[in-house]
Amino acid sequence: xxxxxxxxxxxxxxxxxxxxxxxxxxxxxxxxxxxxxxxxxxxxxxxxxxxxxxxxxxxxxxxxxxxxxxxxxxxxxxxxxxxxxxxxxxxxxxxxxxxxxxxxxxxxxxxxxxxxxxxxxxxxxxxxxxxxxxxxxxxxxxxxxxxxxxxxxxxxxxxxxxxxxxxxxxxxxxxxxxxxxxxxxxxxxxxxxxxxxxxxxxxxxxxxxxxxxxxxxxxxxxxxxxxxxxxxxxxxxxxxxxxxxxxxxxxxxxxxxxxxxxxxxxxxxxxxxxxxxxxxxxxxxxxxxxxxxxxxxxxxxxxxxxxxxxxxxxxxxxxxxxxxxxxxxxxxxxxxxxxxxxxxxxxxxxxxxxxxxxxxxxxxxxx
Amino acid sequence: xxxxxxxxxxxxxxxxxxxxxxxxxxxxxxxxxxxxxxxxxxxxxxxxxxxxxxxxxxxxxxxxxxxxxxxxxxxxxxxxxxxxxxxxxxxxxxxxxxxxxxxxxxxxxxxxxxxxxxxxxxxxxxxxxxxxxxxxxxxxxxxxxxxxxxxxxxxxxxxxxxxxxxxxxxxxxxxxxxxxxxxxxxxxxxxxxxxxxxxxxxxxxxxxxxxxxxxxxxxxxxxxxxxxxxxxxxxxxxxxxxxxxxxxxxxxxxxxxxxxxxxxxxxxxxx
Amino acid sequence: xxxxxxxxxxxxxxxxxxxxxxxxxxxxxxxxxxxxxxxxxxxxxxxxxxxxxxxxxxxxxxxxxxxxxxxxxxxxxxxxxxxxxxxxxxxxxxxxxxxxxxxxxxxxxxxxxxxxxxxxxxxxxxxxxxxxxxxxxxxxxxxxxxxxxxxxxxxxxxxxxxxxxxxxxxxxxxxxxxxxxxxxxxxxxxxxxxxxxxxxxxxxxxxxxxxxxxxxxxxxxxxxxxxxxxxxxxxxxxxxxxxxxxxxxxxxxxxxxxxxxxxxxxxxxxxxxxxxxxxxxxxxxxxxxxxxxxxxxxxxxxxxxxxxxx
Numbered sequence: 016x017x018x019x020x021x022x023x024x025x026x027x028x029x030x031x032x033x034x035x036x037x038x039x040x041x042x043x044x045x046x047x048x049x050x051x052x053x054x055x056x057x058x059x060x061x062x063x064x065x066x067x068x069x070x071x072x073x074x075x076x077x078x079x080x081x082x083x084x085x086x087x088x089x090x091x092x093x094x095x096x097x098x099x100x101x102x103x104x105x106x107x108x109x110x111x112x113x114x115x116x117x118x119x120x121x122x123x124x125x126x127x128x129x130x131x132x133x134x135x136x137x138x139x140x141x142x143x144x145x146x147x148x149x150x151x152x153x154x155x156x157x158x159x160x161x162x163x164x165x166x167x168x169x170x171x172x173x174x175x176x177x178x179x180x181x182x183x184x185x186x187x188x189x190x191x192x193x194x195x196x197x198x199x200x201x202x203x204x205x206x207x208x209x210x211x212x213x214x215x216x217x218x219x220x221x222x223x224x225x226x227x228x229x230x231x232x233x234x235x236x237x238x239x240x241x242x243x244x245x246x247x248x249x250x251x252x253x254x255x256x257x258x259x260x261x262x263x264x265x266x267x268x269x270x271x272x273x274x275x276x277x278x279x280x281x282x283x284x285x286x287x288x289x290x291x292x293x294x295x296x297x298x299x300x301x302x303x304x305x306x307x308x309x310x311x312x313x314x315x316x317x318x319x320x321x322x323x324x325x326x327x328x329x330x331x332x333x334x335x336x337x338x339x340x341x342x343x344x345x346x347x348x349x350x351x352x353x354x355x356x357x358x359x360x361x362x363x364x365x366x367x368x369x370x371x372x373x374x375x376x377x378x379x380x381x382x
Numbered sequence: 383x384x385x386x387x388x389x390x391x392x393x394x395x396x397x398x399x400x401x402x403x404x405x406x407x408x409x410x411x412x413x414x415x416x417x418x419x420x421x422x423x424x425x426x427x428x429x430x431x432x433x434x435x436x437x438x439x440x441x442x443x444x445x446x447x448x449x450x451x452x453x454x455x456x457x458x459x460x461x462x463x464x465x466x467x468x469x470x471x472x473x474x475x476x477x478x479x480x481x482x483x484x485x486x487x488x489x490x491x492x493x494x495x496x497x498x499x500x501x502x503x504x505x506x507x508x509x510x511x512x513x514x515x516x517x518x519x520x521x522x523x524x525x526x527x528x529x530x531x532x533x534x535x536x537x538x539x540x541x542x543x544x545x546x547x548x549x550x551x552x553x554x555x556x557x558x559x560x561x562x563x564x565x566x567x568x569x570x571x572x573x574x575x576x577x578x579x580x581x582x583x584x585x586x587x588x589x590x591x592x593x594x595x596x597x598x599x600x601x602x603x604x605x606x607x608x609x610x611x612x613x614x615x616x617x618x619x620x621x622x623x624x625x626x627x628x629x630x631x632x633x634x635x636x637x638x639x640x641x642x643x644x645x646x647x648x649x650x651x652x653x
Numbered sequence: 654x655x656x657x658x659x660x661x662x663x664x665x666x667x668x669x670x671x672x673x674x675x676x677x678x679x680x681x682x683x684x685x686x687x688x689x690x691x692x693x694x695x696x697x698x699x700x701x702x703x704x705x706x707x708x709x710x711x712x713x714x715x716x717x718x719x720x721x722x723x724x725x726x727x728x729x730x731x732x733x734x735x736x737x738x739x740x741x742x743x744x745x746x747x748x749x750x751x752x753x754x755x756x757x758x759x760x761x762x763x764x765x766x767x768x769x770x771x772x773x774x775x776x777x778x779x780x781x782x783x784x785x786x787x788x789x790x791x792x793x794x795x796x797x798x799x800x801x802x803x804x805x806x807x808x809x810x811x812x813x814x815x816x817x818x819x820x821x822x823x824x825x826x827x828x829x830x831x832x833x834x835x836x837x838x839x840x841x842x843x844x845x846x847x848x849x850x851x852x853x854x855x856x857x858x859x860x861x862x863x864x865x866x867x868x869x870x871x872x873x874x875x876x877x878x879x880x881x882x883x884x885x886x887x888x889x890x891x892x893x894x895x896x897x898x899x900x901x902x903x904x905x906x907x908x909x910x911x912x913x914x915x916x917x918x919x920x921x922x923x924x925x926x927x928x929x930x931x932x933x934x935x936x937x938x939x940x941x942x943x944x945x946x947x948x949x950x951x952x953x954x955x956x957x958x959x960x961x962x963x
Contacts, residue, residue, distance in 0.1 A: 591902075
């Protein structure tokens, strides 16, 4: 990816609130037409980034560019961005129609055209006939749609969404995720989406910036984030992960010999700089990449013996926790539901074998 | 007997006390209307008979009408200014992170507690030193000063009841600061603005001390009443006038206090 | 491939005109926007309160000569204020009357605020409004009402006489310090309730339930939990009554009689009949100082007392 596509960019942006550093020397770029998510726990600075893009906060240092234009001299009402607020901020003294038409007054558009576009927008968010309602007559999901229509009718270059699905219950949220994705594809506007829900971010986004302590830990596509996290922190935040400490014994021809605490001595391909002879690193493996069997496999895959400690039922699958000599914590193993209730019951304290494919291991630098 | 929590169980002695307390608050002023209909120039029991002659006399009293006119003018202007100033302050302190905002609020609140005589005297000295004549203008100025804390308190509570993201949404949609103010902020704080105006108006309308120090030859209504109190034969007329003022100001203040809270819960539950 | 944070290679040069930079600064500064909004009010407050107060203090060091002022600095007014027995006596009486009035009002209002906070569930707002309304109704007329009630031929005397309970009117009712205390207490009662009510309302009900759960009876619970937690409201209420009442002169004039006159009457007279403005200014400043010292002392003492309990 090159910077030529860069549509929104943050250049070394910091934001301080008094002595609190909300955003710390942040730089990244977002391309035109992307569905870009800012993901992180509360207090990581993601909302502050969004508010700086919208113009509601000014960077303490650094600059925000949208479509090549520096934004520090541009007040919110002149920015090519529109925002869907966390609580939707539907004007309570106006009805739905007036809410949606609110921003068109500043675009010098004829009355008939305004009416047409409002109807169109109501149609788009699947609320036809709701024009006369007031905000207190709408459900949470309907308010969310009104907020979306009100922002999109302005045809912004960038749509900012501040945890817009956070207030909805789980089922409605999943429904809205699909709609949001479809909507984004049809309008082709750049969406910048703030969420603390990693599943939501993975579902929706073309790329995700994982944030913590005001910094971006990693900016990548959902698939890359899941399969190639760059740090323990990111790996821990995205999905579930087992971590095992390891020592690099030797590196030769892109192959590293590792001495792991619990998984024995492993040879695996390694290209990263931090994998040097003598270095302490972390080996990470997803629960679904671990294979559980009662006997040692004969397919030549690496394996290790352990004892079942406990299991959690998750509906479509089980997580079985297997303690392995040398590992600090029991390793989580995802098994299909069928296996748990299968022919061979897996009792607590029974001895099992764990095996994995060579490419399932992710090497991460030690913090 | 109880469908309420242990802590909330009714307390009959306290209830009786509360009734007595309200009686203590209200009964003394009730004597004004009572005697204003009494057919006796002396304000004393027993009551002699029903009359409305004091009201009739009052309506024919030209100086009273002049004073009322003055009071209305001073009241309207000073409460409009005070409300506007209160609006600015309320918006500033609820929407922006301002360093040292607490001492600033403390200073603006001072007229609420500093004895009025001090502010009256100090303003009198300033006005005469500057060579201005005492007039309705000087009274208006003084009334702005003593009303601003009340306007501010009323409007801050109103602003706190509404979500700042409403204003952000407006500017996000393209409205400039003025446009946002007229289309979003003002409609949303309108009940508070009205409440503040009414409250400031009653403060100005009732004020005697500031008008006493800073008034010129044109009296406001309280000054007029003060003048009447010296003449015993005028007292029934004061009773009639006072009764009317009390009833009107009770109604106005009641509306104002009710407005101040009205709609706050409404918008919160609506969000 | 794995992407990490990308450095923006060449941010566009900051195309800053002088005005653009100023505007960007304004946009970025909350404090600046806030002070812009505050400035009209601060200007008005400065012009109508701070500057006049400053001039008043300056004037208190002058001397009145006929209708002119001698602007030579002198402490004479303050020396007189301290030395002359009548000034001292009036100030002392003002403080005494205000203190009594404050104590009475707070004691009387506390149960009322307690009742509304803990025992009124429906229409709480109506109760609060009902108690606040009288405060904003004409002060002058309320005092006048008490004159009507306490007068020589007033409600009480004529009523009692009518009932045959007394032969001669009770002369001590009107024109006495008692009349001043009663009138002031009535006038400021509404003001005392609000702060106390607010502090009571803030008390977490579960604290009281916990106290009961741990074996406290109602009295112990009140003394141990409710009263200490509502003390801030009591302090605010007492100051909000004490400070303005010390400076009141309408009530003493109308119902106080010669024995009920207070320091503010004297201050007012300096600007009226006596026509000695610098002396009046000095007395006013003197009164403010004393009130401020007493208030601070009161706050400090109650804080200390609360710390000792805690």
